[in-house]
Amino acid sequence: MAKTAVMTPYDHIPLANYPDFSSEEMLFQSQEFLSHIKRRRTVRDFSSEAVSEDVIKNCILAAGSAPSGANMQPWHFVAVKNPAVKKQIREGAEAEEREFYQRRASEEWLDALAPLGTDEHKPFLETAPWLIVVFASKHTVTPEGEKKKHYYVPESVGISTGMLITALHNCGLATLTHTPSPMKFLNDILDRPVHDKPYMIIVAGKPAEGVTVPDITKKNFDEFAKVV
Secondary structure, rough: EEEEOOOOOOOOOOOOOOOOHHHHHHHHHHHHHHHHOOOEEEEEEEEEEEEHHHHHHHHHHHHHOOOOOOOOOEEEEEEOOHHHHHHHHHHHHHHHHHHHHHHHHHHHHHHHHHOOOOOOOOHHHHHEEEEEEEEEEEEEEOOOEEEOEEEHHHHHHHHHHHHHHHHHHHHHOOEEEEOOOOOOOOEHHOOOOOEEEEEEEEEEEEEOOOOOOOOOOOOHHHHHHOOO
16 A cells, blocks of 8 residues: 655745736736637537647646646646547547437436537547547655645646646647546546546647537626626
8 A cells, every 4th residue: 555645845936037017018918818718619620630749748738837736736648649549539438428418418418518519429539630638636656655645636637727728729729628428448548547537638639621610609707707
């Protein structure tokens, strides 16, 4: 049985290279970012055009800079470009999705999905150049065999995943978040330990030529937020 790791205090260093914007610059930056991020859309039809591995690695490194409970960084990302592995993932996902659409999902849930036109067929899992599988790690084991428990795992991994999607969008890539349930087949395919829980598949690549998206709207500020 793994021993519990004892944490040592961090040294503290000066905060460096942090932007010091004026009020006007802050407002400009916020407006520019809002305009850019509002162009992000989920797509389900991807181009098979290759995307540099370095681009994907940089986006994952950006995600890895996210805040996390006690700085435990309780995530693991597996970037998949191998066609044979993508095929395995598609087969596993579609098997679970068939169960979902035909047996598991309530009528209410299916009615909510109907306007989006989704079903159990997931060709994008093979077409897109990259699948980034996100795992949430309950703990890690050090090389010395000591167990390090992680804290605020869902919250931390959620923040990191959001930053990953934003980073991918920032370099011109479209994304799709895919969560077949259950997802334990991903542990087997990607050789991850049992204490790593599959969290999400992020499909990434350029959108297919002529792709369309649902004509949806987002809530206005006053519908989901307030200032007190």
